Amino acid sequence: MKKLNWGILATGKIAETVAKSMKFMESDKENNMELLAVASRSADKAEDFAKRHGIKRAYSSYEELVSDPDIDVVYIATPMSCHFENTKLCLNSGKHVLCEKSVTLNSDEFKELMALAKEKGLFLMEAMWTKCQPTFRKAKEWVESGKVGKIKMIKADFSNAVPFDKNDRLFIKELGGGAILDLGVYPITFVSAFLGTHPEEIHTYSHIGRTDVDFDNSIILKYKDSYGITFCGFDFEDENKAIIVGDKGRIVMGNWFHCTAETTLYDDMGNVIDKQVMPFKFNGYEYEIEEVNKCIRAGKPESDIIPHSDTLDIMKIMETCLKQTGVEY
Numbered sequence: 001m002k003k004l005n006w007g008i009l010a011t012g013k014i015a016e017t018v019a020k021s022m023k024f025m026e027s028d029k030e031n032n033m034e035l036l037a038v039a040s041r042s043a044d045k046a047e048d049f050a051k052r053h054g055i056k057r058a059y060s061s062y063e064e065l066v067s068d069p070d071i072d073v074v075y076i077a078t079p080m081s082c083h084f085e086n087t088k089l090c091l092n093s094g095k096h097v098l099c100e101k102s103v104t105l106n107s108d109e110f111k112e113l114m115a116l117a118k119e120k121g122l123f124l125m126e127a128m129w130t131k132c133q134p135t136f137r138k139a140k141e142w143v144e145s146g147k148v149g150k151i152k153m154i155k156a157d158f159s160n161a162v163p164f165d166k167n168d169r170l171f172i173k174e175l176g177g178g179a180i181l182d183l184g185v186y187p188i189t190f191v192s193a194f195l196g197t198h199p200e201e202i203h204t205y206s207h208i209g210r211t212d213v214d215f216d217n218s219i220i221l222k223y224k225d226s227y228g229i230t231f232c233g234f235d236f237e238d239e240n241k242a243i244i245v246g247d248k249g250r251i252v253m254g255n256w257f258h259c260t261a262e263t264t265l266y267d268d269m270g271n272v273i274d275k276q277v278m279p280f281k282f283n284g285y286e287y288e289i290e291e292v293n294k295c296i297r298a299g300k301p302e303s304d305i306i307p308h309s310d311t312l313d314i315m316k317i318m319e320t321c322l323k324q325t326g327v328e329y
């Protein structure tokens with residue numbers, strides 16, 4: 001099995017967390033991977049990041065990273081507005097890509113990336129880490145084996161209390177800030193994973209904040225026989241629970257986003273039928289990295305868990321939501 005060499009593009013908050021996960025993966029020889037390089041727009045930041053994480057190569061530009069012939073796959077951890085150009089840069093340089101969510105600012109950009117990845121014969125996946133986690137896979141298994149019957153409603157929320165900071169990308173429109181692209185993508189993905197990516201109706205109710213991006217949103221996805229009800233926002237902490245309600249029972253995932261993780265299956269009388277506690281092997285990001293390694297080794301152009309078509313359809317749903325909020329990038 002060929003060793004896979006990873007590079008990280010950008011040195012922000014999530015790059016820190018995922019670098020730790022990659023180093024954890026690297027420490028298990030069975031994974032046969034190495035986090036070999038990191039790139040930043042600043043030489044100091046790249047060197048500091050490399051030193052802290054024990055990464056051998058530090059580059060002071062993204063271009064240098066993708067010119068390294070030893071790098072097989074790049075993890076992109078820049079703000080949303082940069083993903084399109086960064087992913088093109090990597091694919092055009094022959095690198096497989098794992099790109100942070102939301103993968104682009106609109107569906108046209110993602111379509112272009114899908115076509116480019118196909119043309120180059122390279123793997124491309126949005127880093128929708130929650131779909132790779134064991135509790136999510138367990139809920140999927142319960143639903144697919146009919147344990148909750150026909151789904152009538154799904155509720156999924158994701159909100160955090162984030163103090164306003166005009167320099168934080170979350171609040172900067174030019175960087176793709178706003179709650180739908182940053183947080184809403186998770187509950188929308190959750191609902192779509194069970195009810196499909198083509199709701200009949202989409203209704204978005206938002207509060208637009210002082211920097212002209214959406215600070216919170218209530219989004220209803222109406223399907224033929226069911227509803228997906230979601231909330232996302234920077235305004236307050238929530239329990240971030242997800243509930244899947246069917247005509248034979250329900251599944252409750254406590255803090256499904258940062259779940260270390262618990263999922264419970266109830267029958268239609270409210271009795272607990274099964275309860276699974278599935279702690280992460282490390283910090284939760286190891287599962288998406290595992291998925292990328294597995295797909296690249298199998299020569300697959302995309303993941304079955306996070307296929308391009310789902311990512312594209314979810315981008316289209318978010319486009320509609322953003323249109324309804326009046327936010328234009």
Ligand SMILES: NC(=O)c1ccc[n+]([C@@H]2O[C@H](COP(=O)([O-])OP(=O)(O)OC[C@H]3O[C@@H](n4cnc5c(N)ncnc54)[C@H](OP(=O)(O)O)[C@@H]3O)[C@@H](O)[C@H]2O)c1
Nearest residue numbers: 010011012013014015040041077078079080100101102169
């Ligand atoms: N999966 C998750 O759980 C999770 C959690 C948080 C965020 N995310 C996603 O990860 C991405 C990055 O989020 P983050 O919170 O890590 O952001 P962040 O802390 O602001 O870091 C972004 C990094 O991107 C680079 N960058 C390149 N062009 C930039 C520009 N014009 N302005 C600012 N930074 C620029 C910078 O690295 P250099 O200066 O080193 O080049 C910066 O440190 C977003 O897409 C976000 O949605 C995912």
